[in-house]
Amino acid sequence: MGGFLLRKAGAALVVLVIASIVVFVGVRAIPGDPAIALGAESRDPALLAQIRHKYLLDRPLPVQYGHWVWLALHGDLGVDQRELSVAHTIVTRIPISLEIAILSILVAVLVGIPAGVIAAVRRGKPEDYVVTTGALIGLSVPHFWLGLLLIIWFAVDLHWLPASGYVSIHHPIANLEHMVMPAIVLGTGISAVLMRQMRSSMLTSLGADYVRTARAKGLSEASVIWRHAFRNSLITVTTLLGLQLGILISGVVVTETIFGIAGFGALTIESVNQRDYTLIQGVVLVTATAYVVVNLLVDVVYSLLNPRIRVS
Amino acid sequence: MAEHLLDVADLSVRFDTDDGPVHAVDRLSFTLDPGEVLGIVGESGCGKSVSCMSLVRLLPETAAISGTAVFAGRDLLGLSQRRLRQVRGREISFVFQEPMTSLNPVFTVGRQIGEVLERHLDLSQRAARARALELLRLVRIPAPERRLHEYPHQLSGGMRQRVMIAMALACDPKVLVADEPTTALDVTIQAGILDLMRDIRERLGTAIILITHNLGVVADIADRVLVMYAGRKAEEAAADELFAHPQHPYTIGLLGAIPRPTAGAPPERLQEIPGRVPSLRELPVGCAFAERCPRADETTRTHVPDLREVRPSHLVACFHPGETGAS
Amino acid sequence: MSAVDTAALTNPRARRRVLLRKRFLRRPMAVAGLVVVIGFTVVAIFAPWIAPYKAGATDFNAILAHPSSKHLLGTDFLGRDELSRLIWGARASMQAGFFATVLAMVVAVPIGLVAGYYRGWVDTVIARLTDVLLAFPFLILAVGLAAIFGASLLNATLALGIGAAPILIRVARGETFALREEDYVPAAIANGASDATIIFKHILPNMTSTLLVQATITIPGAIVGEAILSFLGLGVQPPTPSWGTMLQDAQSYLMQAPRLAVFPGLAIVLAALAFNVLGDGLRDIFDPRTTR
Numbered sequence: 001m002g003g004f005l006l007r008k009a010g011a012a013l014v015v016l017v018i019a020s021i022v023v024f025v026g027v028r029a030i031p032g033d034p035a036i037a038l039g040a041e042s043r044d045p046a047l048l049a050q051i052r053h054k055y056l057l058d059r060p061l062p063v064q065y066g067h068w069v070w071l072a073l074h075g076d077l078g079v080d081q082r083e084l085s086v087a088h089t090i091v092t093r094i095p096i097s098l099e100i101a102i103l104s105i106l107v108a109v110l111v112g113i114p115a116g117v118i119a120a121v122r123r124g125k126p127e128d129y130v131v132t133t134g135a136l137i138g139l140s141v142p143h144f145w146l147g148l149l150l151i152i153w154f155a156v157d158l159h160w161l162p163a164s165g166y167v168s169i170h171h172p173i174a175n176l177e178h179m180v181m182p183a184i185v186l187g188t189g190i191s192a193v194l195m196r197q198m199r200s201s202m203l204t205s206l207g208a209d210y211v212r213t214a215r216a217k218g219l220s221e222a223s224v225i226w227r228h229a230f231r232n233s234l235i236t237v238t239t240l241l242g243l244q245l246g247i248l249i250s251g252v253v254v255t256e257t258i259f260g261i262a263g264f265g266a267l268t269i270e271s272v273n274q275r276d277y278t279l280i281q282g283v284v285l286v287t288a289t290a291y292v293v294v295n296l297l298v299d300v301v302y303s304l305l306n307p308r309i310r311v312s
Numbered sequence: 313m314a315e316h317l318l319d320v321a322d323l324s325v326r327f328d329t330d331d332g333p334v335h336a337v338d339r340l341s342f343t344l345d346p347g348e349v350l351g352i353v354g355e356s357g358c359g360k361s362v363s364c365m366s367l368v369r370l371l372p373e374t375a376a377i378s379g380t381a382v383f384a385g386r387d388l389l390g391l392s393q394r395r396l397r398q399v400r401g402r403e404i405s406f407v408f409q410e411p412m413t414s415l416n417p418v419f420t421v422g423r424q425i426g427e428v429l430e431r432h433l434d435l436s437q438r439a440a441r442a443r444a445l446e447l448l449r450l451v452r453i454p455a456p457e458r459r460l461h462e463y464p465h466q467l468s469g470g471m472r473q474r475v476m477i478a479m480a481l482a483c484d485p486k487v488l489v490a491d492e493p494t495t496a497l498d499v500t501i502q503a504g505i506l507d508l509m510r511d512i513r514e515r516l517g518t519a520i521i522l523i524t525h526n527l528g529v530v531a532d533i534a535d536r537v538l539v540m541y542a543g544r545k546a547e548e549a550a551a552d553e554l555f556a557h558p559q560h561p562y563t564i565g566l567l568g569a570i571p572r573p574t575a576g577a578p579p580e581r582l583q584e585i586p587g588r589v590p591s592l593r594e595l596p597v598g599c600a601f602a603e604r605c606p607r608a609d610e611t612t613r614t615h616v617p618d619l620r621e622v623r624p625s626h627l628v629a630c631f632h633p634g635e636t637g638a639s
Numbered sequence: 640m641s642a643v644d645t646a647a648l649t650n651p652r653a654r655r656r657v658l659l660r661k662r663f664l665r666r667p668m669a670v671a672g673l674v675v676v677i678g679f680t681v682v683a684i685f686a687p688w689i690a691p692y693k694a695g696a697t698d699f700n701a702i703l704a705h706p707s708s709k710h711l712l713g714t715d716f717l718g719r720d721e722l723s724r725l726i727w728g729a730r731a732s733m734q735a736g737f738f739a740t741v742l743a744m745v746v747a748v749p750i751g752l753v754a755g756y757y758r759g760w761v762d763t764v765i766a767r768l769t770d771v772l773l774a775f776p777f778l779i780l781a782v783g784l785a786a787i788f789g790a791s792l793l794n795a796t797l798a799l800g801i802g803a804a805p806i807l808i809r810v811a812r813g814e815t816f817a818l819r820e821e822d823y824v825p826a827a828i829a830n831g832a833s834d835a836t837i838i839f840k841h842i843l844p845n846m847t848s849t850l851l852v853q854a855t856i857t858i859p860g861a862i863v864g865e866a867i868l869s870f871l872g873l874g875v876q877p878p879t880p881s882w883g884t885m886l887q888d889a890q891s892y893l894m895q896a897p898r899l900a901v902f903p904g905l906a907i908v909l910a911a912l913a914f915n916v917l918g919d920g921l922r923d924i925f926d927p928r929t930t931r
Contacts (some may be wrong), residue, residue: 007767008770010767011767011768011770011771012771014767014768014839015768015771022771022783023783026783026786026787026789027786029787030786030787052641136912136915136916137908137912138910139911139915140859140863140911140912140915141858141904141908141911142863142866142867142904142907142908142911143867144866144867144870144886145886145900145903145904145907145908147892148886148889148893148900148904149900149901149904151893152893152897152900156893156894156897162837186502208413209410209413209414210413210414210415210416212370212408212414212415213406213408213414213415213416213476213479214405214416215370215400216368216370216400216401216405216408216432217400217401217405217427217479218397218398218399218400218401218428218431218432219401219427219428219429219431220395220397220431221393223880228416231416231418231419232416232417232418232762235418237530238709242773242774243773244774245774245776246773246774246775246776247774247776249776249778249779250776250777250778250867252704253778253871254778254867254870254871256483257870257871258890268778268782269777269782269871269873270873272786272787272790272872272873273784273872275786277786280782280783280786283782284726284779284782284783287776287779288779291775291776291779292771295771295774305418306418307417307418307463307465308417308463308465311462311463311466
């Protein structure tokens with residue numbers, strides 16, 4: 001297990017370094033003076049001089065890069081257009097996005113996994129067609145459109161739920177009211193993929209020899225399905241869950257935009273619209289890091305679940 | 313006369329596929345006595361595995377099973393799923409061909425054996441583990457205490473098969489069905505497994521149905537042998553009798569195909585049986601073996617031979633049985 | 640001389656094509672998918688001739704109008720005909736869908752071939768990097784590109800293409816692995832064939848069915864992706880119509896004209912669904928294990 005994780009961590013680190021280099025080069029590739037870009041288009045010579053000094057813009061690129069990474073590792077991601085610390089802004093916004101992400105995953109797992117299992121166990125029967133068709137539709141419906149539709153129905157027409165905004169978790173009920181639609185919107189999109197993968201994985205497991213052995217041992221059908229087949233399928237699905245990460249991140253960004261939630265995702269779009277390069281830099285770097293780290297976590301979970309990796 | 317442990321009569325299994333029905337087993341009958349070792353021999357696809365699996369309905373739902381299989385007083389084929397589950401693993405157990413894929417990769421050996429014990433004998437986890445240890449010793453696995461906590465992928469093929477056997481014997485079943493237990497193993501390991509099975513029969517008195525395509529394996533350990541071809545019984549006799557006086561041309565052909573090196577003698581050519589097994593979707597009108605049979609004639613091409621007792625306790629389904637063989 | 644039997648003359652490739660066609664025709668869903676896909680493609684290509692109005696034609700007398708004989712699906716907040724914009728919008732979506740996929744293939748297939756064929760450390764490096772990048776959000780790529788080069792359909796397409804590449808690399812690599820083991824490879828090597836010949840003459844042609852299936856699955860993702868990016872302002876810029884920008888406009892007028900949010904979305908769903916269904920069908924007919 002150690003070897004497995006070490007290799008994965010190594011690859012993750014490499015990707016992280018590459019990503020940071022890309023981000024670094026990207027900002028400095030913008031036509032024009034990088035100091036102006038980083039200084040939010042200000043022409044104030046004193047400010048520009050300050051920026052040049054801070055980021056060592058007169059030194060060769062590798063030195064700049066090293067210094068920039070050094071600063072980043074110390075939590076200094078610079079100051080954005082409004083002279084607010086980028087790191088601080090990011091840190092305050094992340095928990096909001098995290099909440100959306102977690103609730104969405106919850107919805108996805110609670111809907112997608114049982115549906116997939118049922119579809120596999122009842123293959124060819126009506127339940128299977130319902131699930132498979134549902135998944136197909138779920139895959140083809142852009143979830144942000146679904147979000148708009150839900151807003152129209154539940155907020156505009158029925159006035160049951162708020163159309164937008166966010167309320168801090170200190171007011172749990174209001175908070176949840178604002179989170180329901182975003183979570184459903186994002187969650188159902190992911191659950192469609194999960195449903196399909198779970199079904200496919202379960203069909204393989206149910207056809208495996210060890211399931212035949214389990215039946216030959218006289219175990220109950222429930223035991224065969226859940227203890228034997230499902231437990232094996234879970235391993236495959238865990239890796240696949242990790243693949244949904246990209247969709248989750250994109251999804252959070254879009255969902256926050258639709259529902260007017262000021263989270264990390266919305267920050268991403270704001271930064272581009274305002275051409276706030278310091279902010280963009282910070283946001284992209286943090287996103288790439290988060291992506292790589294979570295991927296690694298998924299690998300850890302996978303290695304714990306799969307005895308072939310855990311004990312070898 | 314003592315009652316048979318298992319009495320199968322007119323067992324037929326039909327699979328309904330998209331391309332039409334497949335008659336995997338056609339009116340098969342056989343019996344099994346306590347402590348007896350019955351060898352069922354035939355090529356792949358002759359219905360030997362399907363017939364045994366149909367006894368406890370381990371087949372997919374597309375299988376239509378008819379006939380009777382009386383076991384300990386009740387007809388297995390008429391039992392509900394719930395009662396059948398009480399028979400499986402407890403009174404009739406299976407050992408399959410591929411030990412690597414037949415064991416669940418995510419559970420330890422101890423857990424998998426313990427599972428059967430907990431399910432059928434209602435043992436506590438601790439008691440189950442103790443018994444599992446005993447069973448591992450019974451099947452002569454080295455370092456059994458360690459094996460209990462290991463996963464299938466950590467064991468060798470031979471050891472995995474022993475685990476399978478231990479699992480099958482856990483509840484002291486009356487019948488052990490071993491479906492090609494040694495086919496996936498090295499020849500050197502095969503002997504060990506067969507020894508083990510012989511040992512089990514001696515010590516525990518378990519009746520064994522040994523399914524295989526390898527006559528050599530059967531010669532070693534079976535009391536009686538049943539030869540199947542294209543879903544039907546071709547010949548049945550006590551093992552010694554069958555090997556000494558084979559009657560059906562198919563059996564004779566199979567025996568001719570066994571390599572028998574004799575020291576000092578020049579190597580002989582292996583006798584093959586020409587032709588291929590007929591497709592079970594379109595069985596020929598007459599005797600299924602007619603196409604490949606050196607004794608075929610008009611009758612065999614138009615009529616299906618019945619089973620007849622040609623020698624004492626020796627049944628053959630053939631119009632021209634007899635030892636003098638081919639052409 | 641007996642008459643030539645044309646049936647016997649049919650070469651295996653032609654026979655296979657006939658078989659595949661028959662299997663395809665037995666799947667009504669896949670056929671429907673194909674029809675819709677062709678429909679959208681035609682609409683996208685012939686938009687200037689099909690659309691009743693020009694994309695930018697405004698009519699300030701008919702703002703947010705309900706569907707009428709003059710405007711079959713109504714108008715938007717600038718009085719532009721919704722139906723026409725939908726038709727013009729198909730261009731952006733189809734373009735993004737096709738070109739992003741083509742880009743992804745052009746990038747991924749060679750890398751996958753090299754990794755799968757030569758193995759060794761080249762493969763290890765490629766495989767590990769691909770593994771981590773498999774799900775990398777194309778959105779972040781788009782954000783980056785938009786930041787540096789400005790937002791446009793081209794940049795969005797680029798981001799989508801690069802985002803879709805890792806999965807295709809994996810597929811191509813897997814196929815190459817398997818095909819490399821086929822018997823004709825050592826035979827070709829024994830005949831003195833160079834690596835390039837083997838790769839292009841033997842391995843690549845045998846991958847086409849898998850690649851085709853993958854393409855049909857990648858395209859809907861790119862179409863939805865383009866919509867998302869345009870919706871967020873990272874792709875097509877208004878006033879150019881795209882189903883995504885139309886939804887962005889609709890968002891501001893959710894109260895007055897909710898129908899403006901419905902149509903573009905339906906178009907996206909239909910297009911994506913059609914490709915997905917077609918892809919599923921293609922996968923089925925190429926799979927030797929399915930019986931029909």
